[in-house]
Amino acid sequence: MAKRPQLTGRAAILAVVVCAIAMSLAYPVREYIANRRNIAALEEQKAQVEAERQALAEESRRISDPNWAKRTAKERLHYCGHGEKCYVVTRPDASPQKVAAQEQADMPPWYQTLWESIEAADTGKGQKAPTGEKTIRDKSGK
Structure with a gap:
């Protein structure tokens, strides 16, 4: 078959x-x-x-x-x-000049903020550069 x-x-x-x-x-x-x-x-x-x-x-x-x-x-x-009668409530312990001076004292000067942003850009990581390193070098590279 x-x-x-x-x-x-x-x-x-x-x-x-x-x-x-x-x-x-x-x-x-x-x-x-x-x-x-x-x-x-x-x-x-x-x-x-x-x-x-x-x-x-x-x-x-x-x-x-x-x-x-x-x-x-x-x-x-x-x-x-x-x-209308409107009222402004202020802090009783501080005058407006003292409050403004306190707020101004808490903020660093503009040039310090600028320099820190330049240092952060220099590191490339968006972080502040280490404080122990010298960031500005003279012409001889030292």
């Missing part, structure tokens, strides 16, 4: 047809999946833009209120309207 080949002509043709169909569907399926991801990303972006639009519309509505400008000026700029 003759042994039949395991792969007949019909099976080979069927395998080629199945492979051709799979290859012809691979690109459209990949594009479909990519388009679905793109649509999901765009919908998320649309939701963010819509939320921002609603926040801006709410702010616009708030700003259009005639009392908003007055209230904001009083809160932020300490504005005092005509005929």
Whole structure:
């Protein structure tokens, strides 16, 4: 009895047809999946833009209120309207000159801040150079 080949002509043709169909569907399926991801990303972006639009519309509505400008000026700029009595509360232990002098004493002079930023740029790490090293060298390289 003759042994039949395991792969007949019909099976080979069927395998080629199945492979051709799979290859012809691979690109459209990949594009479909990519388009679905793109649509999901765009919908998320649309939701963010819509939320921002609603926040801006709410702010616009708030700003259009005639009392908003007055209230904001009083809160932020300490504005005092005509005929109103306004008070400024200061610290009882310090005069304005002492407070200004104290704030000025806490800050280093401008040239020190400038020099520290130059040293930080020189190290290349955005950090202050070590204080024990000599940073300025003379012409001989010492």
